[in-house]
Amino acid sequence: MAKKKFVVGCFDNEEVLFPAVKKVRTAGYKIRDVYTPFPVHGLDHALGLRETSLHTAGFIYGITGTATALGGISWILTYDWPLNIGGKPHFALPAWIPITFELTVLFAAVGMVYTFCYLCQLAPFVKKHHFHPRATDDLFVMVIECTDKTNVEDLKGFLSSNGAIEVNEQIAEEGWWWGRYDKDDEKTLEKEIVAA
Amino acid sequence: MHLKYESQLREPLVNGRKTYHDVTEEIIRPIEAKPGKLWYVGFYIAVALLLFGVYSVYRDVTYGIGQWNLNKTVGWGWDITNFVWWVGIGHAGTLISAILLLFRQGWRTGVNRAAEAMTIFAVMCAGQFPIFHMGRVWLAFFIMPYPNTRGPVWVNFNSPLLWDVFAISTYFTVSVLFWYSGLIPDMATVRDRAKTKLRKLLYGIAAFGWTGSTKHWQRIESLSLVLAGLATPLVLSVHTIVSTDFATSVIPGWHTTIFPPYFVAGAVFSGFAMTQSLLLVVRKVYHLEDYITIGHIEAMNKIIVLTGSIVGVAYLTELFMGWYSQSKYEGYTFWYSRANLFSPYGWSYWGMMTCNVLTPQIFWLRKARRNLFITFFISVLVNVGMWFERFVIIVTSIYRDYLPSSWSVYYSPTIWEIGFYLGTFGLFFTCFFLFSKYAPVIAVHEIKYVLKTTGESYKNEMGALEREPVEEFAHEYAH
Numbered sequence: 001m002a003k004k005k006f007v008v009g010c011f012d013n014e015e016v017l018f019p020a021v022k023k024v025r026t027a028g029y030k031i032r033d034v035y036t037p038f039p040v041h042g043l044d045h046a047l048g049l050r051e052t053s054l055h056t057a058g059f060i061y062g063i064t065g066t067a068t069a070l071g072g073i074s075w076i077l078t079y080d081w082p083l084n085i086g087g088k089p090h091f092a093l094p095a096w097i098p099i100t101f102e103l104t105v106l107f108a109a110v111g112m113v114y115t116f117c118y119l120c121q122l123a124p125f126v127k128k129h130h131f132h133p134r135a136t137d138d139l140f141v142m143v144i145e146c147t148d149k150t151n152v153e154d155l156k157g158f159l160s161s162n163g164a165i166e167v168n169e170q171i172a173e174e175g176w177w178w179g180r181y182d183k184d185d186e187k188t189l190e191k192e193i194v195a196a
Numbered sequence: 197m198h199l200k201y202e203s204q205l206r207e208p209l210v211n212g213r214k215t216y217h218d219v220t221e222e223i224i225r226p227i228e229a230k231p232g233k234l235w236y237v238g239f240y241i242a243v244a245l246l247l248f249g250v251y252s253v254y255r256d257v258t259y260g261i262g263q264w265n266l267n268k269t270v271g272w273g274w275d276i277t278n279f280v281w282w283v284g285i286g287h288a289g290t291l292i293s294a295i296l297l298l299f300r301q302g303w304r305t306g307v308n309r310a311a312e313a314m315t316i317f318a319v320m321c322a323g324q325f326p327i328f329h330m331g332r333v334w335l336a337f338f339i340m341p342y343p344n345t346r347g348p349v350w351v352n353f354n355s356p357l358l359w360d361v362f363a364i365s366t367y368f369t370v371s372v373l374f375w376y377s378g379l380i381p382d383m384a385t386v387r388d389r390a391k392t393k394l395r396k397l398l399y400g401i402a403a404f405g406w407t408g409s410t411k412h413w414q415r416i417e418s419l420s421l422v423l424a425g426l427a428t429p430l431v432l433s434v435h436t437i438v439s440t441d442f443a444t445s446v447i448p449g450w451h452t453t454i455f456p457p458y459f460v461a462g463a464v465f466s467g468f469a470m471t472q473s474l475l476l477v478v479r480k481v482y483h484l485e486d487y488i489t490i491g492h493i494e495a496m497n498k499i500i501v502l503t504g505s506i507v508g509v510a511y512l513t514e515l516f517m518g519w520y521s522q523s524k525y526e527g528y529t530f531w532y533s534r535a536n537l538f539s540p541y542g543w544s545y546w547g548m549m550t551c552n553v554l555t556p557q558i559f560w561l562r563k564a565r566r567n568l569f570i571t572f573f574i575s576v577l578v579n580v581g582m583w584f585e586r587f588v589i590i591v592t593s594i595y596r597d598y599l600p601s602s603w604s605v606y607y608s609p610t611i612w613e614i615g616f617y618l619g620t621f622g623l624f625f626t627c628f629f630l631f632s633k634y635a636p637v638i639a640v641h642e643i644k645y646v647l648k649t650t651g652e653s654y655k656n657e658m659g660a661l662e663r664e665p666v667e668e669f670a671h672e673y674a675h
Contacts, residue, residue, distance in 0.1 A: 036413065040413070047410055049410065054415050081349070083352070096353055098433065099362045102362040105430045122406060126404060130407060135407070138216035138217040
């Protein structure tokens with residue numbers, strides 16, 4: 001995949017981050033992502049990300065579970081193995097509610113977690129480029145994608161003046177990918193740290 | 197710009213003057229340090245118990261469940277008692293992480309991780325009992341419905357025992373998913389701090405390549421909200437279904453309609469008690485007093501006194517119905533086999549009443565709720581009491597059948613039944629010791645999330661906001 005140049009600005013306070021995000025976006029820069037140590041509410045809207053539709057997927061998995069349970073049990077107890085239990089009806093819907101419910105929950109939960117991992121490309125052994133090791137600790141790391149027209153020095157100064165405590169430039173592969181972390185990349189990674 | 201505001205009247209959930217980095221540092225330090233002597237002592241005791249349990253189970257599998265003292269009427273003894281007891285304990289984790297998430301209770305953040313881990317380990321322990329109670333454990337897979345060459349013979353979907361199979365396995369799966377999806381970001385935090393190659397590798401695997409991207413946070417928040425929404429009815433359904441194992445039968449003492457709510461309240465009750473016992477130790481050993489505060493303990497004690505009283509009302513309702521129904525058998529079970537202290541198992545009933553209903557009433561006093569020794573003592577008593585409750589329900593209902601000729605001899609467990617129970621303690625604590633050593637016992641990112649709202653030092657600054665004119669505040673707060 002194509003390598004791209006990114007300008008990375010690190011903030012240590014979310015109250016500084018929000019106005020900075022706004023300004024960077026108004027200035028016309030493209031924010032690739034902001035890496036935060038915890039969910040910062042409202043940041044997704046500030047970045048212009050659309051709502052996730054993961055819950056819709058969850059609903060679909062859920063009704064798949066309901067249908068599987070009801071269909072399966074009906075077929076088994078009325079057609080494939082119609083067992084006479086004390087002369088009670090074969091189609092004993094009330095008695096099937098617990099299992100139907102459990103399978104609904106099971107399908108929805110398992111399906112959603114897999115979808116979540118798929119969408120975020122999370123799995124054991126997946127390695128990704130980390131722009132700053134403290135992004136999982138206490139820094140809010142804003143990553144801006146550079147184009148040919150971007151004046152990197154200007155952008156760095158712009159970030160510093162908006163409260164970034166650490167600004168640097170990194171080259172990383174654009175987009176996420178499965179399984180491979182470029183060892184060579186790490187060697188050629190240009191990383192110069194400019195104190196704010 | 198104020199992103200967060202919370203009234204100063206609320207007790208802070210994080211004590212001391214902390215930055216985000218301090219939170220990471222203090223919660224993750226125990227994982228990076230060598231465990232203390234006490235950890236090793238505890239761990240080896242747990243492993244020893246586990247090995248004794250494995251040997252007891254080995255005997256059970258080799259010689260059959262004749263190794264146990266079950267007899268012609270007491271077909272369910274310690275094994276099912278322990279099963280219900282462990283499943284009940286599991287309920288607090290889901291209650292804290294799911295129901296309190298839906299109710300937006302901030303204090304759950306300090307305790308949910310450990311409580312969820314406790315849930316998973318408790319359900320693992322619970323599962324052993326019905327499986328080995330089957331006797332021919334190598335045929336245990338017969339309980340799963342699948343097309344087979346035996347007819348095909350299907351399982352009976354109308355039976356509460358099969359509902360149990362589905363309920364417990366779903367509960368276990370969903371709990372693991374819920375717990376682990378919350379653990380991923382924290383594993384990434386540990387990974388990014390790791391110094392040695394091995395730690396980098398192992399925590400790198402465990403962290404699934406988490407980066408902390410805003411989009412990922414948005415998705416994980418949606419995921420945990422929906423999982424919480426699913427887990428809430430799930431946790432209620434699990435113990436409801438366990439209660440129907442009894443309530444759908446026609447045995448006096450089991451055949452009652454109040455069982456589902458009564459069992460669920462009891463499960464939450466015992467689960468919170470176990471959470472208390474564990475967390476009081478964890479916060480002391482790992483110096484997490486700033487994160488698991490007296491306020492957290494008090495909040496849990498309030499739930500204990502509430503659910504304990506619900507259970508108390510259920511006991512009294514049962515006694516009342518035993519008389520009011522004018523059914524000879526109901527009356528005999530409730531008023532002779534249970535409430536009569538001098539009947540063979542009267543001691544267990546009164547043990548239950550004392551531990552579950554009487555002693556927790558001390559938590560009406562604020563001073564008692566905020567006292568660590570009293571809390572620990574009561575939490576252990578509650579778990580003893582809840583074990584008695586399950587024993588009372590099971591054994592006192594069946595040790596005397598309808599005809600005196602089929603009354604059984606006094607049921608008491610053999611050493612292998614006790615060994616099996618001790619073994620599950622070993623399993624539980626082995627897992628818990630490993631968990632507390634290798635994973636953050638407190639959800640680091642969730643604490644950071646509430647830090648600036650509920651942290652002690654940040655709260656003091658809320659006063660300035662409270663003095664602001666309303667319009668200005670409302671304008672700012674509404675973005």
